[in-house]
Amino acid sequence: MGQFTPDDFMTVAAARALRDGVSLFVGIGLPSTAANLARRTHAPNLVLIYESGCIGSKPTTLPLSIGDGQLAVTADSVVSVPEIFNYWLQPGRIEVGFLGAAQIDRYANINTTVIGGDYDKPKVRLPGAGGAPEIAALCGEVIVIVRQNERTFREHVDFVTSVGYGDGPGSRERLGLPGRGPVKVITDLGVLEPDPDTCELTMTQLHQGVDIEQAREATGWELKVADSVSTTDPPSDEELSALRDLLDTQKAAAA
Amino acid sequence: MGQFTPDDFMTVAAARALRDGVSLFVGIGLPSTAANLARRTHAPNLVLIYESGCIGSKPTTLPLSIGDGQLAVTADSVVSVPEIFNYWLQPGRIEVGFLGAAQIDRYANINTTVIGGDYDKPKVRLPGAGGAPEIAALCGEVIVIVRQNERTFREHVDFVTSVGYGDGPGSRERLGLPGRGPVKVITDLGVLEPDPDTCELTMTQLHQGVDIEQAREATGWELKVADSVSTTDPPSDEELSALRDLLDTQKAAAA
């Protein structure tokens, strides 16, 4: 079996989480890599939808931006940005939303706006919301991909950019958010899922070679752990080579 | 000079009312005939806009419907129906609106909905509003083309489908209608224009050969007449032959 990094593990685990044929609202970065890996392995019929208005894109190289030319030329349809949000995302037509995070709390609320200080004079100014608040609210379900460490897994996020389960059970219903919300948080250490009763993120899976203590130390709150924690199979050779090819296509495109 | 009917006179007078280069929201029937006549005579750069979403159509034959294929294939741009109303008509981008009427009152309010009886059980059920209420409200100005007789020129219209000057001075402002409203009502007898002070339609022009008594008898209210009434020059040979050609193209297309 080939060499791989924790990020590879995270990407492969995220790709595996995608059923073939679902429609997927894809952000750039790790989500895009995972989605395109899934297309090249077990989910060739994944419908990739980008906020740039591309519906059904079939990129042959890994795009750097959510608006690369090949996303448009390989799309079934390219629509305006108002249309992609109003006619496509808003009615809940898109089954899965893929999000990243700079900070995430135990209820999977996400911050991608500011860290530290106050909003007007933050320690770190992050990019902001983009499509995330509505993806988190309106997609059928959401999968979050984020590296697990004390900087990102916080008791409280500094700013709620996108809502997960708010302050717990019933929050999404009270807010009138139609989507199910985050069903999986996939990290470089394993997978967390919301507890069916408390909505609190619970470690249900660890990547092979990771022990639960690592996960606890990497979490800024007292991490809830499932009674039986499964182990993520390591990336198969097929998955790894598909991932390498994919990353090579981006380097090639950049060269 | 060739033979012509009162309707020909009306159509030619309406065509003359169009300055070259203006953008024009065109309904079907007489307005469409007049607009296309203008394009073939003094106003080759008229921008024809149809509610079917065709912007800048250059039909070579007279269309029977506002959605004939040639309106699309000769257009600068074809947009959806929501877009033509929201992005194009609503902001007042279109300088002139051309409307017909089944009934019209002294303030140029128009009925194209029902005649007689009540709304639920009318004596005559007319087609209804179409684009007219918003054309009348939002175009820079409106020109009405309608045959003048006691059935159409009414003291009161049975239903207000499109607003002219409401109940007189200040009405449009009170209603918040941005367009100027009807600046000309062109009939088979002559031309009426709103009095600058009272907004009441005033006979300012008679087609050659029509006397003012005819106009009075054809009007269901006591017709206001301008101090000096001008005479419409009869259709020129050039105008008549252009009109004949235009009508022939429609017959030809129908054959």
Next chain:
Amino acid sequence: MAELLSLSDAVEKVIADGDSVAFEGFTHLIPFAAAHEVIRQRRRDLTVIRLTPDVIFDQLIGAGCVRKLVFSWGGNPGVGSLHRFRDAVENDWPAPLELEEHSHAGMANRFAAGASNLPFAVLRGYVGTDLPGRTPSIKTITCPFTGEELTAVEALNPDVGVIHAQRADRDGNVQLWGIVGVQKETVLASSRSLVTVEEIVDELEPLPGAIVLPHWTVTCVAEAPKGAHPSYAQGYYDRDNEAYRAWDPIARDRDRFQQWLDEEIYGSVHA
């Protein structure tokens, strides 16, 4: 994935008595073949919805399929009245017809709101006219920023959206171009949809101004060549203006209309 069915099976599958059904196509691509199949299957108590009822609804109304009409302009374009529509409103023949009447701008925005899963749309419309007094789905709304009063119209979300398009591929991806009206909005706003097409092809090649509806937004697709006649399908055939003129004398007379129904609809089965 959209199901590829025969027209009769498709109508059987998606349209039931009492449904609200939008048949869209603005002058262009009017789904006549689908409407004729609805008449043939003798659907009843339908609420039918389109901006321009046109000859297609004159036929559905005259045939007794319709309980309620939601519309904005009910004429025979360039010809005159829709006599079956008038006979229903003026004389309750063959049955009383309930009306929900709007302007084109209002109807277009109602479909757009429905496609966006919003309960209403905002526009500058209807002000000063007698329409709001007759139509409960028109109200006023105040801008929370400027305090300005505008018009709100209720969203349209039909049970079924029926449109005609030029082409579909074998997965049921639909491609249409030319005057696109509110066809995309109609499919996206409706719970179920039926798209008739001129032809089913192996590959949809991109075309100027073409709209594509992905197969996962469409319930079923039925091949119906000339399915928009006497309206037209750009790239396939022109509008049959003569047929629109010829409809006038047929529709003026109840007996001639009944004869038309017997000969053209009940007598014939769509290929």
Next chain:
Amino acid sequence: MAELLSLSDAVEKVIADGDSVAFEGFTHLIPFAAAHEVIRQRRRDLTVIRLTPDVIFDQLIGAGCVRKLVFSWGGNPGVGSLHRFRDAVENDWPAPLELEEHSHAGMANRFAAGASNLPFAVLRGYVGTDLPGRTPSIKTITCPFTGEELTAVEALNPDVGVIHAQRADRDGNVQLWGIVGVQKETVLASSRSLVTVEEIVDELEPLPGAIVLPHWTVTCVAEAPKGAHPSYAQGYYDRDNEAYRAWDPIARDRDRFQQWLDEEIYGSVHA
């Protein structure tokens, strides 16, 4: 009719100090050449508006042209931070930067409302987030039909809308295709507009998915070949992903950025 001008004359004509200016183009067709000319002409106190500030606004902000930023996602796509943007927010360098922050859905609807001459747009958005507490142009609104509470965002009507397109003809009719973002809305929502194009042609032939802006909706058109670089113009050149990566070290360092300004902008005059 749109005026055909040189880029420098066009910027001179339509953009003044203190204006609100939208520079749109969603990843594709970003009007870099126009922004560089704005820097060259040393415009000040601008309110700049776009969904994705991108490198183009990092440059305008770093150059001191900007007083206020209206936006929804301020990163270097696929690369990381916009360091000039961060330096302005975190350290007030070169000047304090006022923010009006939205989501993409909100910004897109604000442009659509502006293009429609409506004072606001309605959407399902922002609910439960901290954004409404920071952004006064987000409020709630109640559906007059269902009583449901939704989100309203204030319309955007910039003084100037700037976009880049593939082509224009000599009358100033503009044609663009590929990812069209909110470019049409930007031109239609703005009081004045500047469209830079890859080339001016005698005849605009129709193309798949192309949008056409008629000359009477555009204030002026300027030919600016490669005017979208390092973003791209479909059919002309690809996105220069390397240049986006190369921007990171330049923008990280104030001196290197100043040097970039001197060499690439002040030193050079756009053809």
